[in-house]
Amino acid sequence: MSDSQGPMWEVFVQKKSGQPFVHCGNLHAFDKEMALQNARDLYTRRMEGVAIWVVKSEHIVASSPDDQGSFFEPANDKIFRHPTFYQVPDAIKHM
Amino acid sequence: MSTYNFEEIFESKLAKNEMIEPKDWMPENYRKHLIRQISQHAHSEIVGMLPEGNWITRAPSLRSKIVLLAKVQDEGGHGLYLYTAAESLGISRDEMLDALHTSKAKYSSIFNYPTLTWADVAAIGWLVDGAAIMNQVMLQRTSYGPYSRAMIRICKEESFHQRQGYEAMTRLAFGTPKQKEMAQDALNRFWFPTLMMFGPPDKESPNSDNAVKWRIKRETNDELRQRFVNQTVSQIEYLGLQLPDAKIKWNEAKNGYDFSEPNWVEFKNVINGNGPCNKERLNARVSAHKNGEWVRAAATAYAKKLENETIAA
Numbered sequence: 001m002s003d004s005q006g007p008m009w010e011v012f013v014q015k016k017s018g019q020p021f022v023h024c025g026n027l028h029a030f031d032k033e034m035a036l037q038n039a040r041d042l043y044t045r046r047m048e049g050v051a052i053w054v055v056k057s058e059h060i061v062a063s064s065p066d067d068q069g070s071f072f073e074p075a076n077d078k079i080f081r082h083p084t085f086y087q088v089p090d091a092i093k094h095m
Numbered sequence: 096m097s098t099y100n101f102e103e104i105f106e107s108k109l110a111k112n113e114m115i116e117p118k119d120w121m122p123e124n125y126r127k128h129l130i131r132q133i134s135q136h137a138h139s140e141i142v143g144m145l146p147e148g149n150w151i152t153r154a155p156s157l158r159s160k161i162v163l164l165a166k167v168q169d170e171g172g173h174g175l176y177l178y179t180a181a182e183s184l185g186i187s188r189d190e191m192l193d194a195l196h197t198s199k200a201k202y203s204s205i206f207n208y209p210t211l212t213w214a215d216v217a218a219i220g221w222l223v224d225g226a227a228i229m230n231q232v233m234l235q236r237t238s239y240g241p242y243s244r245a246m247i248r249i250c251k252e253e254s255f256h257q258r259q260g261y262e263a264m265t266r267l268a269f270g271t272p273k274q275k276e277m278a279q280d281a282l283n284r285f286w287f288p289t290l291m292m293f294g295p296p297d298k299e300s301p302n303s304d305n306a307v308k309w310r311i312k313r314e315t316n317d318e319l320r321q322r323f324v325n326q327t328v329s330q331i332e333y334l335g336l337q338l339p340d341a342k343i344k345w346n347e348a349k350n351g352y353d354f355s356e357p358n359w360v361e362f363k364n365v366i367n368g369n370g371p372c373n374k375e376r377l378n379a380r381v382s383a384h385k386n387g388e389w390v391r392a393a394a395t396a397y398a399k400k401l402e403n404e405t406i407a408a
Contacts, residue, residue: 003189004391006398008182025244026179028188030394031401042172045165046252065119 006030008057011039013049021053029054109310114240117183125309126184129239131200132311133181134191138202140174142195142376146210147219155213162259163216169252176245183241196381204362205288207370214267214274214281220260222282222289222327228253229323230293238310261330268334279336286339287357288365293320295359325351 005028012021024043029035035054044052063071079085088095101120108115115121144167151167154160178188194200205223210216231253234246267278294300294316306312324343331338342355364370 003187005188006391006394008179025176025248027175028179030391031398034394042175045168045172062118065116 003028006034009035009039009054010057010060011043012053012055013039013043014051014053015049017050021051024048026057109238112310114243115238116240124305125311128305128309128311129242130181130184130186132306133177133184133239133242134186134194135201135203137174137177137181137191138195138200139206140170140177142202142206142380144170144174145376145379146206146208146372147216149210150213150216153213154216159263166220166256166259169256173245173249173252176248177242180239180241180245192384196377196384198368198377201366203292204365204370205285205292206376207365207372208285208288209372211284212277212281214264214277215285217260217263217267217278218281218285220256220258221264221330222260222285223292224253224256224260225327226289226292226323228257229319229326233313233319236310236313242311264334268336275336278334282331282336283339287361290320290323290354290357291359291362291365293317293323295362296356299359321351324354328352 007028007030008026009029010026011024013024014021027035027038027042029038032054036052039052039054043049075081102122105115105119105121105125108119115125147163147167147170151160151163154163178191181191182188191200195202210219228250231246231250235243235250237243237246264278264281267274269275297315297317300316307315328338328343340355342353344353345351346353365373368374
């Protein structure tokens with residue numbers, strides 16, 4: 001949504017190097033550089049992270065909650081994707 | 096083909112303590128209630144920068160100055176978290192700002208009182224932020240996801256606000272007789288306006304019923320107010336200050352303090368624009384917005400120029 005405050009951006013912060021970037025909120029900014037600086041000022045005032053991603057909200061594609069059932073249903077009955085589905089002989093350790 | 100009963104799905108989510116997210120179906124009145132509450136909460140954070148900002152240049156030491164600057168900056172940040180949470184419900188930032196600037200939207204009545212002395216800044220941190228935290232701790236478990244996430248972040252940052260206020264109050268209360276007098280005066284003036292922050296009594300609160308039913312709020316105005324008084328009395332006693340209300344008295348039966356009701360006529364007057372600083376606060380916001388217009392125009396033009404350069408390249 002764009003208005004007099006510029007478009008909306010989504011902010012992702014990485015807490016420590018090696019960890020995933022986690023969505024932490026959003027903000028308004030007019031361009032990329034401003035979005036990054038605003039994200040730093042708004043979401044990392046207390047050393048909450050070591051790296052930031054910003055992306056325009058309009059570029060996020062999201063699944064719809066109304067389709068939650070049918071969208072994720074294919075994974076429902078595939079217990080063979082989990083290691084506990086398989087029997088390993090007691091004599092075999094460390095597998 | 097199955098048909099969904101949206102209302103039932105919504106109710107069952109609330110019953111299971113699940114969060115409602117922006118794309119979920121929600122009753123129109125739930126959406127409206129949230130937009131009103133979250134935007135007014137955001138406005139309160141932004142307008143709340145003004146009474147304290149008033150003292151930044153006159154803070155009594157460099158330490159108190161950097162603390163106050165950090166606190167006021169936090170309040171600005173809290174306003175921004177909340178505005179974007181409200182925007183996820185389909186209202187634009189411009190619409191919200193416009194509602195504030197034309198007095199269609201309200202903000203917390205407390206910020207229409209002046210900060211006459213440095214002790215008032217201390218009292219705001221201690222009492223006003225203390226009362227706000229009580230409300231915000233509850234709101235961390237509110238049923239709307241983006242609001243809840245904003246509150247969790249805010250609560251993490253907020254606890255330093257109350258502690259710095261109480262520390263500043265302690266210095267005054269244990270300082271010279273004149274400083275102690277200043278502390279007492281600030282407590283006396285801010286006590287009842289702080290109690291008003293929790294909103295009108297339950298029996299007269301027009302917005303509370305649905306808010307509790309929808310789990311937007313989990314406790315009522317009166318419950319929060321009582322808890323605040325219970326918690327604060329011993330903090331006043333520690334400072335060696337007099338209680339600001341002669342009727343404050345421990346009541347064993349209810350396991351809490353009795354206290355006087357704030358003046359609800361004054362509350363209504365202040366909410367409706369006739370408090371000591373309403374005009375000043377609103378003018379400050381409107382002129383800040385107007386004076387920033389050229390900055391927004393320049394930033395828009397610059398962004399457009401960058402975009403065109405990218406396309407050309």
